[in-house]
Amino acid sequence: GYEVTTNAGWHAAYDRNGQSVVQLFLLDSPTTPNPEWNYFKKRATVDCDKDHTVTVMDDNTLFGVFLVKYCDATDFAAKASRTKNVASRLQSLLDAHLNTQGVKGQFPCQIIKVVGNTTQAEFHYTVPCAKSQQAAVISSLKSTCKHPHLINTIIHENRRYKHDSGFAGSSSSSSEGGKFLFSMLI
Structure with a gap:
């Protein structure tokens, strides 16, 4: 069982574990490949117990930071709507969790x-919150961090960038350590 993805002339196959099996580039493609394009071999992750902190900024504001590993921070810098979607x-x-808590x-x-950089992204956020509710909101933020929909949204926005970019600025056709096999597909 292989997963095949296509992007601007690239065809890549991955095995069940996300390991790159083969990557092909169509030589007659109108664009050249970006050597940076290669999905991480590991799925983006957040260790919510270790890499997510929420602190009280003042009586009416909470400040939080969570670190996403295997995620390209530059993708979110490129287009603000991606960050807005996250x-x-x-x-x-958070709203759903707080509603269940009353x-x-x-x-x-x-x-x-x-x-961050091309291997990890650190999301800094604020939440306006009255002092009397801060403990409940902090607890809910910690639980919300562990929800799979959050990391799936981050992964979606991160991968969407790879498909939207079209590699317009790239002019390199580097084989970078033999990772890429250049061939014509029939």
Whole structure:
């Protein structure tokens, strides 16, 4: 069972474990490949117990940071809507969790910045919250971090960038360590 993906002339096959089996580039493709394009061999992850912190910024604001490993931070810097989509998912999951806990109110999450590199992304966010509700919201944020819909949204937005980019700025056709096999497909 192999998964096959196609992107701007690239055809890649991956085995069940996400290991790259073969990558082919169509030589007659109108664009050249970006040597940076290669999905991580591991799925993006957040260790919510170790890599997610939520602190009280002031009497009316919480500040949080979570680190996503195997995620390209530059993808989120390239287009603000990707970060906004992650913030919307975080907020909807937080609202749902708080409703199950009986906590009423509006708690809009805003991701204020994403920092990192091509291997990890650190999402910094704020949540306005009255002092009397901060403990409940912090607890819910910790639980929300572990929800699979949050990481799936991040993965979707991260991969969407790879498909949207079209490699317009790339002019390299490097084989970089023999990773790429250049051939014509019939």
